[in-house]
Amino acid sequence: MNHNSIETVLLDKNLDADLKEIAKKVSLNERISDAECNHLFDKAPLGYLGVLANYIRERKNGNNTYFNRNFHVEPTNICVYTCTFCAYSRLIKQREEGWELSIEQIFDNIKKYDGIPVTEVHITGGVVPKQDFAFYTELFRKIKSHRPDLHIKALTPVEYHYIFKKAKLSYEEGMRSMIEAGLDSMPGGGAEIFYPEIRDQIAGGKCSAEQWLELHEIFHKMGKRSNATMLYGHIESYWHRVDHLRQLRELQDKTGGFQTFIPLKFRNKNNQLSHVPEVSAIEDLRNYAISRIYLDNFDHIKAYWPMIGRTLAQLSMAFGVDDIDGTIDDSTKIYSMAGAEEQSPTLSTEELVNMIKSVGRRPIERDTLYNEIRDYQDYDFSNDKKIGFLELPVIQ
């Protein structure tokens, strides 16, 4: 669609030499350096970034924009940690306004989706002592024996580090047991910002960057896939983002186990960083595009639409994003409490498909591992009410 525009960028007399060199590298499918990535953050105009990111996006994924049918389960909204950006932190959350679900309660919630064509359950929330190794292995087993084809994408290195330490298990032993119990893949959370001085200030006490990366590496080596995130737009500088992206790119070179990168925009409601202003939509688009340009070994860049809103998610598809997740119920409280755009993020499949089509992309439903389930480009919703509507029961 836009392949000629990169030629225009290459011929642009007003661009500085470094930006020209970066455009040349992108056109030749060459990797950009950390210094070049820093230069993009410091100097690159939005239009230029859009052209480069879109060029890469179309080279990798054509015109496709992916989504999946998943639902979220949050076993608890209480947490032993004190991340300053988080509305679940023990310094913010009063026990009375918290919930801590039992295995039976979670399982009942999962059973509400029986007969509904969801392909994935995304399980994540706070960290509490009761929800330990035995709790999660039993929960995963129960889900799998009830619905074996439901993909379990659950917990992050933050939870696993805490759970395995408490159970006195090595990371390898712990991960193997979780996989045996039914864990299929790992979501990208808990990464925040890897650089120690920033990490200590916003996420002190939880697993370190090295531990986060090690757990993903072990998981990948066991043949499993996972995602990666970066929480941006708070107290970090651009070079901290570059440092974060570098570590992800290096691990991906080693294992190839990451499927998608999800930049997460810091939202400032109900947390200890409420005095920090949120970054602009322009900054979000620049960040998506630069991530797409730098992470040449990641197949997908995801915009999490409940967090940034539908309009920005639509715009992001011109800045490197080829996936808009698929959250289709309103139980994801960690974001709504922190001031996410979509207070009640329920979209029917038809609305999601129209959102993608109206910006000229091809809507493709995928499973968690990016196998194509259905191409919705020419789909006629009037014939199929069951697929057209995904108004799901509210969990919790």
Ligand code: V47
């Ligand atoms: O690690 C918490 C973030 C993450 C705030 O893998 C906040 O498919 C912004 O990782 N402002 C967890 N962000 C969620 C996550 C995720 C979400 C959707 C899909 C996938 C996937 C993964 O949420 C945390 C943290 O970085 N978060 N509080 C906040 N105030």
Ligand code: SF4
């Ligand atoms: Fe707990 Fe995660 Fe919130 Fe940190 S971000 S306080 S680890 S729920």
